[in-house]
Amino acid sequence: MAQVSLKDIEDTVQAALLAHGADAFPAAEVARAVAAAEAVGNKICGLYYVESYCQQLKSGRVKGKVTPTVSTPRGAVVHVDAHFGFAQPAFAYGLPVALDAARQQGIATLAVGHAHTCTSLGYFTEQIAHAGFIGIGFTNASPIVAAPGGKTRVIGTNPIAFSVPDGQGGIAMQFDQSTTTVALGKITMAKAAGERIPEGWAVDAEGKPTTDPEAALQGSLVSMGGYKGWGFGLMAELLAAGMTGGVLSKDVKPLKAPEGPPHDLGQYYILIDPSASPDFRSRLTDLAELASTDPDARMPGQGKKRSDPVEVADAVWAQMQALAAA
Numbered sequence: 001m002a003q004v005s006l007k008d009i010e011d012t013v014q015a016a017l018l019a020h021g022a023d024a025f026p027a028a029e030v031a032r033a034v035a036a037a038e039a040v041g042n043k044i045c046g047l048y049y050v051e052s053y054c055q056q057l058k059s060g061r062v063k064g065k066v067t068p069t070v071s072t073p074r075g076a077v078v079h080v081d082a083h084f085g086f087a088q089p090a091f092a093y094g095l096p097v098a099l100d101a102a103r104q105q106g107i108a109t110l111a112v113g114h115a116h117t118c119t120s121l122g123y124f125t126e127q128i129a130h131a132g133f134i135g136i137g138f139t140n141a142s143p144i145v146a147a148p149g150g151k152t153r154v155i156g157t158n159p160i161a162f163s164v165p166d167g168q169g170g171i172a173m174q175f176d177q178s179t180t181t182v183a184l185g186k187i188t189m190a191k192a193a194g195e196r197i198p199e200g201w202a203v204d205a206e207g208k209p210t211t212d213p214e215a216a217l218q219g220s221l222v223s224m225g226g227y228k229g230w231g232f233g234l235m236a237e238l239l240a241a242g243m244t245g246g247v248l249s250k251d252v253k254p255l256k257a258p259e260g261p262p263h264d265l266g267q268y269y270i271l272i273d274p275s276a277s278p279d280f281r282s283r284l285t286d287l288a289e290l291a292s293t294d295p296d297a298r299m300p301g302q303g304k305k306r307s308d309p310v311e312v313a314d315a316v317w318a319q320m321q322a323l324a325a326a
Contacts, residue, residue: 002317003309010035016323020054022064029088039306044185045120055258062116068093076105082115084262102271110269113245117255121161122176129163134272137161138236142252146220151207156249158236174301179233180221187213239268
């Protein structure tokens with residue numbers, strides 16, 4: 001394993017994206033997100049995706065030289081057209097406008113449409129919280145989830161993220177989770193490592209429980225909590241596709257495939273100004289104290305620590321350096 005600084009990760013990923021056809025701003029924004037994921041051990045949303053980013057830049061599946069377009073069809077409604085480019089620069093274009101709308105109205109929405117996968121959804125809601133607002137985010141992905149009791153893939157893992165500011169520029173609470181029992185990346189990583197998966201993660205093509213990652217990838221993932229998670233997944237699907245102009249999961253090809261149509265995904269965010277309620281801060285304080293009463297108990301997100309440098313597999317780091325030198 002190599003010990004690599006976050007700066008080296010960011011610089012190397014940016015160089016790789018530039019070498020494969022991205023402009024400077026998108027490359028910088030995506031590289032920053034990759035380094036942030038690696039800093040908290042989120043390998044699935046970090047360097048794991050960079051090779052596919054580079055391949056898709058070359059094939060045109062993601063557009064690396066487009067400029068996002070921001071519009072405000074209503075006072076507290078902000079829309080960004082990513083023009084089939086990366087989600088990170090599109091969000092960066094829209095965030096200041098959405099924050100200003102939320103300051104004025106108490107609440108605002110930010111819809112990013114026609115975008116590439118955003119990978120870590122919490123990366124974006126966290127930025128909203130660091131600005132002093134509650135951030136709620138939704139997105140969809142390629143179809144891998146059937147309805148409970150069914151076997152036809154309908155929706156993606158469809159994450160939901162929720163970030164709450166602590167009033168001092170930090171995060172009081174945050175979760176970022178797929179609406180399935182496990183993220184798809186854990187299945188693909190288990191397959192690559194030749195490992196079995198726990199029962200309850202997925203079903204095979206016939207709708208039967210399986211511990212074989214290959215059978216799981218031919219079948220579908222299981223919604224967390226059965227029908228309860230299925231409902232949340234459908235909610236994320238409607239908001240991410242219906243409110244952004246993005247496509248339904250059924251029309252999204254595998255996210256890491258080098259070639260094919262653009263992802264055309266949507267990400268939908270709700271920004272809430274907690275100062276609109278005089279009671280919010282005291283309720284948050286009381287709840288955080290109560291949640292931390294027992295040993296090892298905490299609010300979601302409080303145990304997350306950033307590392308710098310981070311451990312990167314030698315083969316992965318060699319691949320990143322090769323991509324940057326291409």
